[in-house]
Each structure stands twice: as structure tokens, then as C-alpha cells.
Amino acid sequence: MRDLLPVEVLQRRHLLERILPVYEKYGYQQIETPALEELDRLMGSEGGDNDKLIYKVMKRGISDWPPASESDAADLGLRYDLTVPLARFYATHSNELLVPFRAIQVGPVWRAERPQKGRYRQFMQCDIDVLGETSADAEIELLAGGAEALTAAGLSEFTIRLNDRRLLRAIAAWAGFDNEQEACVLIALDKLDKVGAAGVADELSQLGNEKAASKLADLVPMLEETRGLDAMLSALPVTDDQVLGDLEFIVKGVTVSSHMEVDIEIDPTLVRGQGYYTGAIFEVEHASSGGSLAGGGRYDNMIKKLSGVDVPATGFSIGFERIWDLLSGTLSGDGERVVLLHDATDTATVQRTSADLRNRYVAVRTERAGRNRSAQLTRLKNNGFTHWFELTNSELSDINVIEENE
């Protein structure tokens, strides 16, 4: 976990101020849920390792120590994503919400991961979700809004990779894997980027179905070469007109809806890690970043699993911390942030002058002029201030820019 210094908070707020209005233009509505959820609900959701990642909160006022077991000691947990809270929120409030419900969630989540460079145990997530829409209109809205938001944030030259879990499942079935093996097949295919086609073949061969494994392994190099709808139609051993129709509808709709030329690449090797996706899946890639900047997909069964309420759902999540890393140099608050350096002789004049300056600038800091002007200005620059005035013997100087290497 980490503190955020003043300049960092400015940058992050600025980034959000670019993203949020775009999502609101698309009709998404921001909601907030508490940081703590019932531990049972957090543990009950899909996501294997989450159990170990949850910060568990002890019951208050335990009178008999020790409780019989660890699970008797804790009843709440810090949320590790925004999807479990969204499901609970929707189940609680669906009567008051619009149909379809387009949600924005921006907030911290917590994961008790091993500390490593660039990873934090508290970090921001920035999600949009459409609940209650079965058609691919939902995917179009998410991708058009997402592409416009990333562009507004200052990113260019990103690519959206698009695929559909239904195609991947059809391919696994065609190869001869049964339903129970499907999840493992997807996990193996998801490693293609890291281990290559030979590595995937290796993984597949360990699933205990040699014939299916070799059939699929033979296909993988071809999938790697296949991009776009037409190529897929000729390369895939099985296709599904409904799915291909949806993908085509999505690609066209995103461009119409966003008024932008969005680079969408249909990619049969895109899998995404999570097990819960049921339809279209997508990921945003950018040349300057190793991993993906954003991603999501359709998860029609999960809200029911989490909350008992059966509602189709599609989501898009921006990797806020990663985008902040990429863009931080380009982000600063708007307007001139000025400093009034004064000699402290006449308090009333300092007060009056700074009150006047506040009518003209977004930030006015008063500070006693120090002996080392250059060091003082450098510190101010590093803290996000852009201009300075000097007040000596009640005389106000002209405005000065704080130079890069003052």
C-alpha cells in the first residue's frame, strides 16, 4: 500500500476527470458500495485464489478467546474486486434501478498479494457494466465508451482484441474435449503468449485426452496466424453463425457509436483468465505497455451465482493504475497554480493580496520568501505550482513562470 503525494493526487484526479464524463455521456451512472462485504459472499464467488487474497476483518467484541477456528474469528472482508459488490448492489436495489442498468464504479480494492514492484495491495479499479441487456448492444456501448474514454485520457494507437468464449468452447468440443476439461483447455490456450504453441501443446497433452490434445495442438499455429472475420471463417474447423454475426455487429457498431475509427482486431487466440465469461471477450493493448490496459466481456451467469438474481451482464474494466503509469507525465491539474512569496512584514496586505489572486487562479499558495530562491522554486515546481509572485514592502511583482530547472 502506498501514500499518494499532492502531485500524484492531482494527476489521478485529472485522469478520472477525463474518463468519467465520457462514461456519463454514454448514460452510465456511478454507484458506490462499502469497502467491506460479508466474508461468506466474498469467499463464495468464483476465483480460486481469492480466499488467500482477502483481508479478513475480525468480529467485534469476541468474548471467548480463542474462537474455535479462523472462520469463527472473522465475518467481514475487504472487497478484492468491484464485481462481487455490484452483484450484491443489483440484487438489493434492482427495483430502483433503470433497465438496462449501466453502472460506473470507481474505487479501491484490496488484495493481500506478495509485495512486488509495481503491484500494490490497495489499488483503484474503474469499471463499467451493463446489466439487463442480452443483445450485443451492451458490448458495443462498453467498447465505444471505453475507446472514447481511453482516447480522452490521452491514449492513442491502442488496439481492441475481440473474441468470443463460445467459439473457444466449440473448438475444444470439436477437438474432442468434454465439458469438464473445457476450463483446463482454456487455461492452456491462455498461455499461448507466454509459452508459445509448443508450450500449449505440452499443457494440453497433460489433460488425459491425447487424441483431442494433438488435434487441438495442430490447430493452434493456424489460430496464431488468423486475424479478422474472413480469415476466421476459412480457418476455423467449426463456426457459429450467431457468434460471428455478433462479432461483426460489434465491430460495425463501435465505429458508428463512437464516431471514431477504433482499431478492433478479431483474434481467435484471445482467452482472458477468468472462468466466468460466457460470450464476447475483449482486451485493449497498447505498444507502450506490456500487459493489457483494459479488458472485459460478457458474464451472463455470474450475477445469479453471486446474488441469486438472474440478469445478463457485460463489463469493461480499465486498468487505472497502469494507465496512470503510462500517462502521468501528461497529467496535471488545469489552470495556473501560483505562489505568493512574501516578506511577512504586513500580514493584512498578504491576506488581501492572496484573496485578490484567488479570484484569478485555481490555486494560490502563500509562503515566506526563503533565502535560497532557486531551491524554493524547485520545491514548488515539484509540488505542482506553475507561477509565482513576489510581495515586498507591500508591492506586488508581475507574474513569473516557475522554470523547469529553476
Place this chain on the structure above:
Amino acid sequence: MRDLLPVEVLQRRHLLERILPVYEKYGYQQIETPALEELDRLMGSEGGDNDKLIYKVMKRGISDWPPASESDAADLGLRYDLTVPLARFYATHSNELLVPFRAIQVGPVWRAERPQKGRYRQFMQCDIDVLGETSADAEIELLAGGAEALTAAGLSEFTIRLNDRRLLRAIAAWAGFDNEQEACVLIALDKLDKVGAAGVADELSQLGNEKAASKLADLVPMLEETRGLDAMLSALPVTDDQVLGDLEFIVKGVTVSSHMEVDIEIDPTLVRGQGYYTGAIFEVEHASSGGSLAGGGRYDNMIKKLSGVDVPATGFSIGFERIWDLLSGTLSGDGERVVLLHDATDTATVQRTSADLRNRYVAVRTERAGRNRSAQLTRLKNNGFTHWFELTNSELSDINVIEENE
């Protein structure tokens, strides 16, 4: 704990968008700290009952169950205020911060209180603090900025009550109480609002110093009548020129600095609950609210106690939840939030039309026209939408206002 619905999030964001820019104009800089702090640090701070109020987080990966004691089971806790984190932040980062350091903190805190109406276990705090300023310039900045922020939020006719702990301590000493009894004397005086002068006399008489108790009890009714500097000069049995000078300096400075007529009332009966104040204390009252809307004071010794770094400090905290309660009816997002009701026959036209509308409005929601127009519009109104269009047979209607009782 509670969820925040879309309209509530809009209102709260709008409230913050009124307050934060004022604080930034005064040169305050926003920082953020993690929700979790070391439990030892949270427990070690002043604040008696806080121990019971802390949500404690269990250590991860406890291998031998049970741990010997409750304190062996938990190592982190959710912050219950923003002052403990500020002290730790300052001690960690003071080399990178400006002097004086003017901090804005806005964020949730958690307290495991008994559930009761209008109280939440997770709630927002909105604090400004000046660290590193010994002069009453700090108090002036806090109160001028605070008064301007409350006015920008939409409040009028509030009164700032102002007093100084040094005067209260001098009065306790004058009556004959010794240093150890001082805290209890302040606690008794703080109940004046609730129990009246006779009740305070009762409390004082239980402190085991009858002579001092009756001397002070005799003074209390007079203190109740005394408002303003001149009245205090004649009514108080002991005064302190330095303190009275500071109070006068503060009252004058707030008006000059804020360009506003701020209603400040010097009130010798203002005590405030917390034990840690060392100088000026203040509270903001409003006719429409039972308790105070904001408050703060100087706490010069606390940062040292919490973090080891000796730095003078003054703070002002806005009761965000209370002000939201008061103002929620007047808060809404800016701009027109429109809905496009369509007949779903021509998806491409819906997409194109909503893209066009997004160039003109801050929010554009697309939704299939339902059978019950009036119910549909009411739900939209309740969700913060203000206008609607209709798209039938690819023809767009004129804009319509969603009426109050559609």
C-alpha cells in the same frame, strides 16, 4: 454501511466539486493514504474508545490456530479518522512537502459503532490541515477557506463559534483545579449545552475538589451570557493578552482573507470533545442542523505523539455526511441529462442519433420506449435524468423536459 445510488453519488460529487476547488484556491493540496494502517499505530493514539471502534484485520496466513491472543491475530486496522494517517504521512514524506504543508484529505473512515439512525459505519471525512505554522495565520486560512467552502456548498447563515483552550485551562487553574483534573473539568464544561449550568455544577462537584468546583460553578452562568471579546475582557476572572490578541487577529483576518462577512462569535463556553487541542478551537453551527456542521482547532503536540515528528498543526473538518443531508435536495449534476426513447427497429440509427446527442449533452441514455410512458419517465426522473427525446421510425422528436410528476 450503505450503498450509494446513482443520484446520491451525483449529489455527493457535486458537493465535493463545490468544496474542493475553494480549498485548492487557498493553496491546500490533496493527499491520499491507504485505508489500512498498522494496528499499533491506531491503538496508540489518543482517543479512549477508539480501540473498540476499530475494524481489525487478521494477519494473513496464520499457520497455528489459535493465536495466543486477539492481539496476535490482527496486525492492521481500518482508519477511524484522517488524523492518524496524516501524522504518519507527514513523518514519512516531510522532505518532499512544502512548508507550511496545507493538506486536503477526503475519504472514507470506518467505525464499528452500534447501528443507529443517521449513523454509518463507513462515512466520509473532509479535512483540511496546516502543518508547520505556529502563528494564527493557520487558523485564519482554515476558517476563511472553510467559510468560503461552506458558502460555495450552498450554506448560508452559519455561525463560527471560536474559543481557545488556553483560556479554558486558565479558568480551571484560577478556580483551583490542578493539571490532572483539567481534562475532567473540560469534559464537564463541554456538557453545558446538554445538561445546563446546574448539571455542570453537579459534574464538577464529583471531581473531589469542592472549593474549586463551587468557584467554577458560580462562574458558568456568567460564561453562558458572555459573547465577544469585549464582554470576555470584563467577565473573565483571568485573561491572557496573547490569547485574546490571537482571537482578535483571527476574527479580523478571516474577513480580510475571505472577502466575506463571516459571522464569528467568540464563545467562552465552547470546549469541543477531543482532548488533544492546545489553542484556538472552533465549531460551525447552522440553524437547520442539530449538531455542528464542521469544527477543528490547534493540536500542536499530537503529530509528535503519533509519529515522533514535532510540528505544530491546526485542522478543520467538515461533517460531509451532515452537510449532504442538509443540502441533498439542492445538489444535482450540472447540465442536461437526456434519454433517447426508441422503438428498437433500426439499431444503426439509434447508435448514430445517440452519438450525435452525446456531442450536446452531459449524459445520453438510450432505452426502449415502454408501454407505460408516465411510469418510465418517473423512473428516469428519479434516476437524475432531466430531458427526453423520442426516436420513432427513424424520426427524432424535439427535446422534452421530464416534468416533476410525469
